[in-house]
Amino acid sequence: MYRHFTKRLLDMALSSVALVVLAPLMALIAVWVKVDSPGPVFFTQKRIGMNKKHFSMLKYRTMKTDAPHDTPTHLLADPEAHITRAGRVLRKLSLDELPQLYNVLQGEMSLVGPRPALWNQDDLIAAREASGANAMRPGLTGWAQIKGRDELSIERKAVFDGEYARKVQFRLDAMCLWYTVEKVIRGEGIVDGVADPVRLMR
Numbered sequence: 592m593y594r595h596f597t598k599r600l601l602d603m604a605l606s607s608v609a610l611v612v613l614a615p616l617m618a619l620i621a622v623w624v625k626v627d628s629p630g631p632v633f634f635t636q637k638r639i640g641m642n643k644k645h646f647s648m649l650k651y652r653t654m655k656t657d658a659p660h661d662t663p664t665h666l667l668a669d670p671e672a673h674i675t676r677a678g679r680v681l682r683k684l685s686l687d688e689l690p691q692l693y694n695v696l697q698g699e700m701s702l703v704g705p706r707p708a709l710w711n712q713d714d715l716i717a718a719r720e721a722s723g724a725n726a727m728r729p730g731l732t733g734w735a736q737i738k739g740r741d742e743l744s745i746e747r748k749a750v751f752d753g754e755y756a757r758k759v760q761f762r763l764d765a766m767c768l769w770y771t772v773e774k775v776i777r778g779e780g781i782v783d784g785v786a787d788p789v790r791l792m793r
Contacts, residue, residue: 594759596739602702603762606695617689620651620681627677630656638707639716641728646699648707649690653678685775691731703764704730705752715745722753732771734763 610617621632634652637645658673674682681687694700700707707729708715719725734755735748743751755763 592618592729593761597761598701598759598764599698600625601696602695605702606692610692612697613657613689613692620686620689623677624651624653624675624681628655628675637710638729639725640699640707641726643716643720643725645710646694646707648700649693651681651687651690653682653687695731698727701728701730703767704728704747705733706730706736715749718745718749719752722756724751725758727752727756727759728735730767732767736769737767737770737774744785
């Protein structure tokens with residue numbers, strides 16, 4: 592009942608309310624992004640959705656327009672050379688993810704679920720297929736995010752995503768949202784650049 596009906600209703604209701612309540616903040620961020628560096632306000636990227644369908648995920652642009660488009664930030668050799676001044680703050684506070692509330696409202700994402708893989712992250716997509724996680728809508732946050740976020744290897748992410756897919760329930764979603772806020776405030780689990788590529792790929 593929760594997985595197939597209530598979860599989607601909550602996504603629609605909460606994302607609608609959040610978009611209205613956060614509209615002034617989102618407008619201010621849009622102005623800041625535009626004034627801070629040349630280029631568009633929003634950044635769209637092809638991601639893997641439920642059942643491996645592609646969709647365009649929205650973010651505020653946090654990098655210069657000449658940055659590699661389809662490379663995960665933690666795999667860039669020198670991410671600081673690409674991230675804008677506004678982008679550093681937005682990424683630290685995860686405010687660049689706010690436009691994804693629109694993806695949630697559209698039904699392409701959920702508030703909680705596996706973070707959407709890039710279309711070319713074949714290893715992560717395959718690992719999630721084996722764990723059953725690809726059958727879920729991707730989320731703004733998820734079980735893997737509160738367990739380590741960017742610090743996790745691909746294999747560990749897929750394990751946690753599969754565990755979420757098997758156990759999804761309201762209490763688990765509420766826990767993910769609560770601890771996500773806590774981790775964002777603490778700035779935990781964000782990796783911009785490959786400080787230790789051997790650890791990340793284990």
